[in-house]
Amino acid sequence: MATFSELGIGELLMKSISKMGFEEATPIQSQTIPIAIDGKDVIGQAQTGTGKTAAFGIPLIQKIDIKDNNVQGIVVAPTRELAIQVAEELNKIGQFNRVSILPIYGGQDISRQIRSLKKGPHIIVGTPGRIIDHINRKTLRLQNVHTVVLDEADEMLNMGFIEDIEAILKGIPEERQTLLFSATMPGPIQRIAERFMKDPQVVKVKTKEMTTPNIKQYYVEAQEKKKFDYLTRLLDSQSPDLAIIFGRTKRRVDELSEALTLRGYAAEGIHGDLSQAKRISVLRKFKEGSIEVLVATDVAARGLDISGVTHVYNFDIPQDPESYVHRIGRTGRAGKHGMAMTFVTPREMGQLKNVERTTNSKMERLTPPTLDEALEGQQKMTIEKLTNTIANENISYYKRAAEELLEEHDSVSVVAAAIKMMTKEPDETPIKLTEEAPMRSRRERSDGNRGGGNRDGGRNRYKGGQQQSKSRSGQGAGGQGGSSSSRNRPSTGGGKRRNFRKTEA
Numbered sequence: 151m152a153t154f155s156e157l158g159i160g161e162l163l164m165k166s167i168s169k170m171g172f173e174e175a176t177p178i179q180s181q182t183i184p185i186a187i188d189g190k191d192v193i194g195q196a197q198t199g200t201g202k203t204a205a206f207g208i209p210l211i212q213k214i215d216i217k218d219n220n221v222q223g224i225v226v227a228p229t230r231e232l233a234i235q236v237a238e239e240l241n242k243i244g245q246f247n248r249v250s251i252l253p254i255y256g257g258q259d260i261s262r263q264i265r266s267l268k269k270g271p272h273i274i275v276g277t278p279g280r281i282i283d284h285i286n287r288k289t290l291r292l293q294n295v296h297t298v299v300l301d302e303a304d305e306m307l308n309m310g311f312i313e314d315i316e317a318i319l320k321g322i323p324e325e326r327q328t329l330l331f332s333a334t335m336p337g338p339i340q341r342i343a344e345r346f347m348k349d350p351q352v353v354k355v356k357t358k359e360m361t362t363p364n365i366k367q368y369y370v371e372a373q374e375k376k377k378f379d380y381l382t383r384l385l386d387s388q389s390p391d392l393a394i395i396f397g398r399t400k401r402r403v404d405e406l407s408e409a410l411t412l413r414g415y416a417a418e419g420i421h422g423d424l425s426q427a428k429r430i431s432v433l434r435k436f437k438e439g440s441i442e443v444l445v446a447t448d449v450a451a452r453g454l455d456i457s458g459v460t461h462v463y464n465f466d467i468p469q470d471p472e473s474y475v476h477r478i479g480r481t482g483r484a485g486k487h488g489m490a491m492t493f494v495t496p497r498e499m500g501q502l503k504n505v506e507r508t509t510n511s512k513m514e515r516l517t518p519p520t521l522d523e524a525l526e527g528q529q530k531m532t533i534e535k536l537t538n539t540i541a542n543e544n545i546s547y548y549k550r551a552a553e554e555l556l557e558e559h560d561s562v563s564v565v566a567a568a569i570k571m572m573t574k575e576p577d578e579t580p581i582k583l584t585e586e587a588p589m590r591s592r593r594e595r596s597d598g599n600r601g602g603g604n605r606d607g608g609r610n611r612y613k614g615g616q617q618q619s620k621s622r623s624g625q626g627a628g629g630q631g632g633s634s635s636s637r638n639r640p641s642t643g644g645g646k647r648r649n650f651r652k653t654e655a
């Protein structure tokens with residue numbers, strides 16, 4: 151751990167870093183910031199949630215000449231939500247330097263973007279498709295760009311994306327500085343990357359595993375048909391604060407979120423076929439906690455930093471080890487703890503082993519909870535809520551009603567009824583899930599991601615039938631929230647911070 155003051159960072163930036171609550175630099179930050187400030191090309195690899203955004207953001211902002219109204223820096227990100235998030239983080243980092251940052255991404259009104267581009271932002275953060283669009287319209291000029299960042303570089307240099315990246319880099323002056331960051335950097339991709347760079351310094355934060363030790367990793371072996379019931383039992387017994395469930399295809403995500411809603415969970419889906427407005431509103435609701443379960447394709451696997459995500463479920467095993475690393479990395483960020491569960495059918499066991507081998511980490515086998523255990527988990531939640539209410543809330547107004555009730559019923563029955571009413575009981579409402587075709591490796595796909603960050607898992611485009619389920623709707627949204635504890639639950643959130651500390655700003 152190093153302090154930021156040793157890294158050659160300017161005064162105004164130091165002020166924003168401290169306002170953001172960063173006390174110490176993370177390893178990737180202390181190892182890359184000085185060389186990036188020095189003007190060198192950098193390939194930076196470090197585990198998910200360890201502050202790579204600031205690792206490139208600080209040197210990038212430091213280099214901006216605010217008197218020059220040309221675009222000087224470009225950050226490219228694979229998805230729209232990530233572009234927005236990175237722009238927000240850069241805004242915080244640059245808040246005292248008065249650097250102006252503009253996100254541009256697909257699905258947003260282009261004429262509005264053109265107007266914003268005319269105002270002369272210093273840094274553009276965008277998805278490949280939309281950046282190219284603006285280059286072609288000549289509404290984005292690159293001749294004054296001195297720094298380019300590829301966030302999630304391996305993803306963007308993957309087949310299907312590389313042409314877009316080449317097209318963008320072609321227009322940027324050769325003497326530029328190029329910074330590439332990701333939690334994963336497979337060898338072949340690194341070699342492609344080096345083609346675009348000048349004598350890049352490769353910084354890999356050395357760790358035994360590709361995944362972070364803050365995430366407890368489990369697998370659940372289950373027949374395809376059993377997976378959904380096991381998922382809901384796990385949700386009940388583990389009671390996550392916020393959970394992300396990854397499915398393989400867009401249809402899968404739609405069906406899963408519908409099925410979860412039927413069973414009484416506050417769930418919504420996000421994938422690349424939804425309108426941008428919908429994608430943003432779903433993500434906002436998830437961040438606020440008004441939905442507790444986000445069902446997603448790999449569009450949400452990379453880079454998203456949502457605090458409070460305690461559990462990640464891979465309902466379908468990811469397409470490759472890299473995808474696994476990024477998906478589970480949506481929890482256990484910034485020193486917090488999290489849990490990841492991966493469902494695997496017997497014939498997918500080989501893939502599971504492959505993930506373990508590549509990431510050099512081990513998943514522990516988890517037996518799915520029984521219905522009784524699921525109920526027990528939910529009951530515990532209720533009791534915790536009751537105990538908290540007794541301890542912390544003013545309940546005097548309700549005491550008279552309680553006394554009246556107790557004149558007619560015995561106290562155990564009254565309390566048992568209250569617990570029953572507040573507890574989300576396991577629900578076996580029939581649901582419909584279409585079986586997925588056998589998984590193809592992502593490397594085989596040919597249809598790249600055009601049109602600006604619609605990156606989605608599973609390119610299989612099904613015309614699949616409408617699913618409908620006429621069953622009764624679930625009972626209440628099982629108002630979870632607050633802290634909870636149950637059998638399988640580690641001490642997630644709050645408390646222990648292993649890698650670095652953050653104080654509230």
Ligand SMILES: Nc1ncnc2c1ncn2[C@@H]1O[C@H](COP(=O)(O)OP(=O)(O)OP(=O)(O)O)[C@@H](O)[C@H]1O
Nearest residue numbers: 172174176198199200201202203333453455484652
């Ligand atoms: N030095 C620091 N001290 C405390 N918190 C930090 C520090 N640096 C970054 N953070 C916070 O840690 C969280 C994770 O950072 P970030 O999103 O940059 O991770 P990342 O390495 O890019 O992860 P991923 O590989 O998933 O993209 C953010 O909320 C960020 O504000």
Ligand SMILES: [Mg+2]
Nearest residue numbers: 202203301453
């Ligand atoms: Mg990141």
